[in-house]
Amino acid sequence: MGLDTDPAKIPAGISILDFNKAIIDTTRDVCVAYKPNIAFYECLGKEGWDILEKTVDYIGTEHLTIADAKRGDIGNTSGYYAKTFFDTYNFDSITVAPYMGSDSVKPFLQTDGKWAIILALTSNPGADDFELQQAGDERLFEKVLRTSSTWGTDENTMYVVGATRPEMLADVRKIVPNHFLLVPGVGAQGGSLADVAKYGMNKDCGLLVNASRSILYASNGKDFAEAAYKEAKKMQGEMAVLLVG
Amino acid sequence: MGLDTDPAKIPAGISILDFNKAIIDTTRDVCVAYKPNIAFYECLGKEGWDILEKTVDYIGTEHLTIADAKRGDIGNTSGYYAKTFFDTYNFDSITVAPYMGSDSVKPFLQTDGKWAIILALTSNPGADDFELQQAGDERLFEKVLRTSSTWGTDENTMYVVGATRPEMLADVRKIVPNHFLLVPGVGAQGGSLADVAKYGMNKDCGLLVNASRSILYASNGKDFAEAAYKEAKKMQGEMAVLLVG
Secondary structure, eight states, X not given: OBOOOOTTTSOTTOOHHHHHHHHHHHHGGGOSEEBOBHHHHHTTTHHHHHHHHHHHHHXXXXXXXXXXXXXXXXXXXXXXXXXXXXXXXXXXXEEEOOTTOHHHHGGGGOSTTOEEEEXXXXXXXXXXXXXXXXXXXXXXXXXXXXXXXXXXXXTTEEEEEOTTSTTHHHHHHHHOSSSEEEEOOBSTTOBOHHHHHHHHOBTTBOEEEOOOHHHHTSOSSTTHHHHHHHHHHHHHHHHHHHHHO | XXXXXXXXXXXXXXXXXXXXXXXXXXXXXXXXXXXXXXXXXXXXXXXXXXXXXXXXHHHOSSSEEEEEEXXXXXXXXXXXXXXXXXXXXXXXXXXXXXXXOHHHHGGGGOSTTOEEEEEEEOSSGXXXXXXXXXXXXXXXXXXXXXXXXXXXXXXXXXXXXXXXXTTHHHHHHHHOSSSOEXXXXXXXXXXXXXXXXXXXXXXXXXXXXXXXXXXXXXXXXXXXXXXXXXXXHHHHHHHHHHHHO
16 A cells, blocks of 8 residues: 655645545555555655654554665765664665665665665556666666676565556566566556556565555545545455455 | 765764854855755654755755765655755755666656756776676666666766776766766765766766765864865865866
8 A cells, every 4th residue: 555645635724744644544454565655755755754663663563664765875874764764764675766776775684683675676667768668688677677686685686666567567477486576567557457467466466556646535525534544445355355366 | 076974084072063063154256066965964753854964955055965865666656756856855865776767767857946866887996796797788887777777868967977087077978968977985085086087987078976985074073174174175176177177
């Protein structure tokens, strides 16, 4: 469940924190993870970080928490980003940009029970520019998967693979059969859940499918939380059917 | 001048903000830009953002301010990161990760007088993993330069090219002869200023050479600001000689 809470899109008269709490209350039983995109909080300044902190607290420990922060820097500095999200804000996992290579990613793999979720093939149009381009005898996202999967294990590393190019999930699974995949792009971005399951599922499921806008903004009236629940429940139902296969 | 202020490395008894102010006071006349690496502030939580905001205010308008944040996300979300650093914190420029392609970078090119500084060839060892790998008929950092230089102009885009592989600056200049380059890796990371100038300078100089640790921590005693000044002044002197050629 993506918590990309946009002040311009939520109903009038409710605070961002109260909106998040209402969404969490109604979706708690129909999702396994919450993923706030940090950009939406960071742009509000200190108040935004305060809302983020209270949101993570409110989620509690029953769900996986994902800081969708797409951080990455040279080694010693990436260590500070790991500290930020794992310690300061107590997230279970963080999305990480791979461009700068091993020493920029490994600091996120040093904490027991915490996860790095490395960008492989993202859901946006710009994935065509580099990720899908040839890199030696494979495409860049395949090189990223192949190389970075040697830096950690399938117990501290996951990958971002967008739902907007679902058939590519089969190519991803050739390289990382056992890793969990975080799959954004279902919902507002148009990816199909059935195709994601068809090409991306492994024997343990191995998928964390994210939707944000289609659930958060299912209604912009007073019934927003109920509408979000219905949308999330519908998606959970579809996933349950696909899981049973 | 990198402001990567590490609480573990500054003299005892001085706050991070006071340390930054002292460094700014003594280096103001011998540098053209200040570059706080955001990781060092973000990991302190709200207090860190407060220090960052006050540091940027203290720098004022005579110097270029660079948010070394290495952000990047899908289009609408990158827009929020641009808002964060250009509006909320009033930076002149921000470093941007290119992996996700055009729609992740272009939101940083939409504000008059503000700059995106795109990672091309970074100074860290991990640059070998992807940046220096073959991507079609060139290396990935060259593809990034070639492709992304069409998204903006040399008046809203700069590139990060590390000093630790100075001869590569000649390859960079073949693709982007006129863009400004932000060159980290001189100082503690071992890059040579003379080599950077030899391979990277263009007719307008075109270089923003960064040093952080070698200046900030020139002394860890009470004379830290004076020692920082001497180190920065020495570097400025070397650059002045190289500029005259």
